[in-house]
Amino acid sequence: MPAIAEAGALRRREFLRGMAASAATAALAGCGRSPVGAVPYVERPEEVVPGRPLFYATAIPFAGFAQPVLAETHMGRPTKLEGNPDHPVGGGATDAFTQAAVAALYGPERSRRPLRGGVAAAWADFAALAPELAGPGLRVLTGAVGSPTLVRQLTALVEEAGARWHVHEPGLPPPQAGRPSLHPRLDAAGAVVCLDADPLGPGPAQVAHVRAWSAAPRRPLFVAEPTLSPTGAVARRRLAAPAGRVPVLARALAAELGLGQAPPLADDEAAWVAEAVAALAAQPGESLLLAGPTQPGAIRDLALAVNARLGNLGRTLLATEPVLAMPPGGDEFSLAALVEDMRGGRVRALLVLEANPAYTQPAGLDFAAAARRVPWRIHAGLCRDETAALCHWHLPLHHPLEDWSDARAVDGTAGIIQPVTRPLHESVSAHAVLAALLGEPGADPREVVRDTWRRRWDEDDFEARWRRALHDGFVADTGAAPLTLAPPPLPPPEPDEVGGLEAVFRPDPCVWDGRFAAVPWLQELPKPLTTLTWTNVVALGAGLAGRLGVATGDTVEVSAAGAAVAAPAWIMPGQAEASVTLFLGYGRRNGAGVGRGRGYDAYPLRPGPQGWRVAGVRLRRLDGAAAPLPVIQPHQTLAGLDDIVRTVAPGAAVPPPAAAASLYPEWEYPGPAWGMVIDLDRCTGCNACVVACQMENAVPTVGPSEVAKGRALHWLRVDLYYQERPEGLRTYFQPVPCMHCEKAPCEFGCPVNATVHGPEGLNQMVYNRCIGTRTCSSYCPYKVRRFNFRDYAGAMPAAYAPLRNPDVTVRAQGVMEKCTYCTQRIAAARIEARKDNRPIRDGEVRTACQQACPARAIVFGDLADPGSAVARARDDRRHYGLLAHLGTRPRTTYLARTEAR
């Protein structure tokens, strides 16, 4: 504000006038403008209407694959990502990682400016230096790359400048050069057998797989795996088999179908194989055998042969040209080859582009020591991580929401990544870094990307196609070209693994290979099968734990091949007794924000960059008291209560509850009666809904100590129950938002009318009236209410403040909060409907959890409209209300899980 403020005696009107002028100027200068050249998704993009969000179609790359999104921006700041409903992949759903990607944009761990030797430097200085570095001594190390533009630039570096390109993607097996991409079609498969494969688990293709799996009623699913996975959790028959035993099972299975020799099996294995084979054989051409990427290539070939034998190729298993680009040459371009070259002094300059080998390197590969022999080390990434700490130059990269790029989704469909906000920091585009090395230091990343596409499209309709691609978020008909696979030759049998204890490695379901360690929402996201947060554990079976005298929380030492890690133990249901599971992604040392120093680092035990299993493991209990683990749900059994997760035989109905009698008159709900139905058959426990809810409703994280105290704040939780049945371990996921009971016990418990019923049947929380007696929570049989025991919102780093949804109130300390059915979305739809003088259409209001759910397990809508999807779901034979016998009349209800007995 100008000097008027110092003028001493200031009249009120003058002051207000001055304030208004200053505010207007600030608004003009600050926000509200689209990034240059970006094209919004809506029809009239030129206007930013304050209070109304603007959506842009773009994508978030994850492990090289595009996750298509619509980015919601309020006055120029992104607050939420939704799936792109028009995109061929995902159909508008997202996974948990993508939901949290918008938080990573604001993360305080991001680098603010280029650094040279740890001191602030200018991008221009690097750009001037870059052309010198290009040449045969230049090596570029990247993660998996699918971006056509990046591929074009890297190829140019290799071909024109003589540089070499290495790829290191720790969480996923690399596509092998020359081999096609395989795409299981779970929607077309009438029976699926997974050999240590986890198609429904976290990963770039999770959304596509879960969506396909949930497209039809539950089908026979057989899983053999060393450690429980989301796929194993929903399996009809699951066999806990060590990873080293899975090849034997695969050969036995193939032999039953007439391929190769049958190895000897144990009784339970034989029974499982027999059932699995029966299911596969019953539907030739409509069944699917999947061997996990963590299994040896020979076993994957064997699975392919079995699928070919069953006639599944081209029907339930499609092959396409590779989606991800790989530098030609196989192992020569691996991380190990790079380290070897560095050690040999053959590398003059190293550019590490969005990879963190100093942290994710496997055992026995001393990247740091080798790198010190490289004269020029440049790191380009979002954070100053372990690798950046080794490098001379650190170049902060744009977040995908700030950047121009392109990427391919898991089916190969390409899409343009467009910025939805201006860069928050002094960062650069990866394309600009490569362009500088290619001798174009001033290149505009937008033009670099356009250049790629200009080469593909005709010049005359380029602008129209470009605009269309930006608007849609993808380029139509760019899916990877299908290939016809010849049945592979039967691989020769390999010698069986000797017995003993093995360790298997898994990317953490919430922080993956460690790249998401800095995102507090992902750290606090309960791991689907343990509900653990903020740390990782060593999972072991109950039998092994019993033999070693280990209890959950005890510290154990896992050692193999000379390396050892100490970590808390976790007795995991469904764990193969000869396997322990180590989760990657923790023990970060640098640039991981809140993730720094949490958990243990499992990489030093990993046998190779793609090693998923190490045999000959020793496990021993270390002395010391068990530390309390930040677990969201300590009790994971049903305690013999059968009215919580209802199960029905296929085609059977849940018995209807006795009508609750009441002496009192009913309340009339003249308007829409909002309700939700959650299908337990569809839910795979992927947690996308949980993060979506937090992002939509500005739910802060509370930190591990508060989680351990039982104060986690998630409005929506996915309850996890294990049940040992004669037919094996059963795992149940039950998402529990607020039930919005019509006869809500919480409401009549509140002494100050701070939680009341709205006219549309919503159980409303009046934050500014709440005084925090917590009676509502004591009275809530579902315990869906969350309390601000401390000032959690205020304790979040200030950097996250712009992330908050402006349509949602920030809750203060001492106040209760809970799921609102995304009341702000209902209000927005109501306003739109009133403007058009029409009722709200079915499907017009979608809650954040519903929108994110890849399984479409959540249906929301107006119960009063008999034609609405939610009303029809209520008529399902599997419909039941949780604890309905209490007379609470929940608006959120469930469809029982189908179980073949």
Place this chain on the structure above:
Amino acid sequence: MNTAPPAALLASFPDADSLLAAARRARQEGYECIDGHSPFPVDGLAEALGFDERRVVLLAGAGFVGGFSLALLAQWWMNAVDYPLNVGGRPLAAWVAFAYPAFELACLAGAVVGIAAMLLLNHLPRPGHPLLDVEPFRRASQDRFFLSIATVDPRYRPRRTEAFLRDLGARQVLEVPP
């Protein structure tokens, strides 16, 4: 020595029975402005002095009933009329629920009204009453029993009344200063 006529004569008795007997005799004699003073409530003394009222009890009862009704009405007005809200699908006029606080407030009202009525009818508090200045009267709260006859009593005659009191067995007859 005080020249003005005393406000009352005060006769002291050693025990409750003699006070009670004296009070009855005084009433029989026709004295009206008489009062007894005892260190504990003496059964029948007030009745012997012509006390026959249940106003305190009735007012306490009225307080109870009034408190109950008022509380019930107030709750109904607040929750069902002035700011009606759908609370857990319960009726707006939840009489059964309202009855609980109403009953508690009725108890409070009954007790407070009863006590207030007692104080008002007794003209209490009155910390400056002349009787309190009579030195021997201090025993009235400990172990002595007193009968007082006010000089405004139509039957009061300075010497005859004093003689009458002594005749009743008073240990001591004192004059209460005006």
Place this chain on the structure above:
Amino acid sequence: MSTGAEIFQPITVQVADIALARRVRRRWWLALALSGAATVAFVATVVWLLATGVGIWGINIPVNWGLAIVNSIWWAGLATAGTLISALLLLVPGQQWRSALNRFAEAMTVLAVAMAGVFPILHLGRPEAVHWMLPLPSTLGVWPQFRSPLTWDVASLLAYLLVSLAFWYVGMIPDLATLRDRAGGARRRRAYNRLALGWRGSALHWARWRQAYRAAALMAVLAATLHSGGAMLFAAGPSAAWHTTGLPPYLLASGVFSGLAVVLLLTLSLRAAFGLGAVITGRHLDIMGRLLLVAGLAFLYGAATLAFGAWYSGDPRQAQFLVERAVGAHAVTTWAAMALMFVPLQALWWRRARRAPAVLAAVALAVVPGVWLDRYVLVLGGLQRDYLPSRWGEYAPTAAEWALFGGTLGAFAFLFLLFVRFLPLVAMFEIREATA
């Protein structure tokens, strides 16, 4: 027939001189200093709590009520015994023995209700808005919600506090007059006279006073019975562990039980400290012992009825709560409570034990913490094991919670010591009436 001076003067002198004595014994100062220090610690903890919020406690979801609520209903329960002794027995003819005990039992009641009322305010997320529970007009235009059992609790705790305070004070007026008349200095005389409202023992005053006093007694009994130590807050909610009509009598019985133990402890201490053996005789102790035994057995019956009802209901969750109490996480606490409450109690079947102050003190000292533990299990067990096993949780009280509990014990003792020092701790006029 002996004169009033011979009969009444000894008790008057003995009781009044406790309050009027110029020199105070060192033991009293020592006790006051100790409890004063605890009170200061209490105030400091409250300041800390108000500055930082209830996050410093161990409470969570599902156990969002912790030690504060346990303490609140424990204090409220103690209070009911004072009301029973003073008010209920006043209304029952022929119970003059109460006169020796009722005054300090009432003081105990008033202070205990006050302590019970402290916790619900402190436990709020936003204690600065506690007045929103009262029907005060505000800019929000919203009123309290009178269907809430918590609103009931506010109304009943407030009513109970005020009624017992009024009852205690009105009963004390004649004795304050005695203090006035025995007080040496003019200033003390004036002060006691003001407190006694100029009471002069008029026959008409006595008659009206008696009516008002009895009416107040009836009100106090009704208020206490309905309040039932805050039982409605639990029984009216849907929690399987609490949702039973048996809970209010259960809490009332255990409250009377523990309260009688506290009255017994106070009786024995005051009797020993001030040599009140002539006022509080062996017969008083005997009757108190019997009452404690009866209350204990009534509570035991109530507990057994609740347990039977839980089993007989056929509701798996009620049965599960029972099992959880007996063999679950709180098994040790449960059985410790049972042992403390009911094992030493059995000594009171013997008359000699009932007349032995040491035995009585030992029994009472076991009962008071026993009932506290029982309430701990009741409140926490109900929250820790609610309907959904996914929401079963644990709870460990923090130092701040224990400090607040200790602080209320200290504040109670501090205020009670002041009462003992400055106010008539035995109803002298009632003893006179009884001996006349």
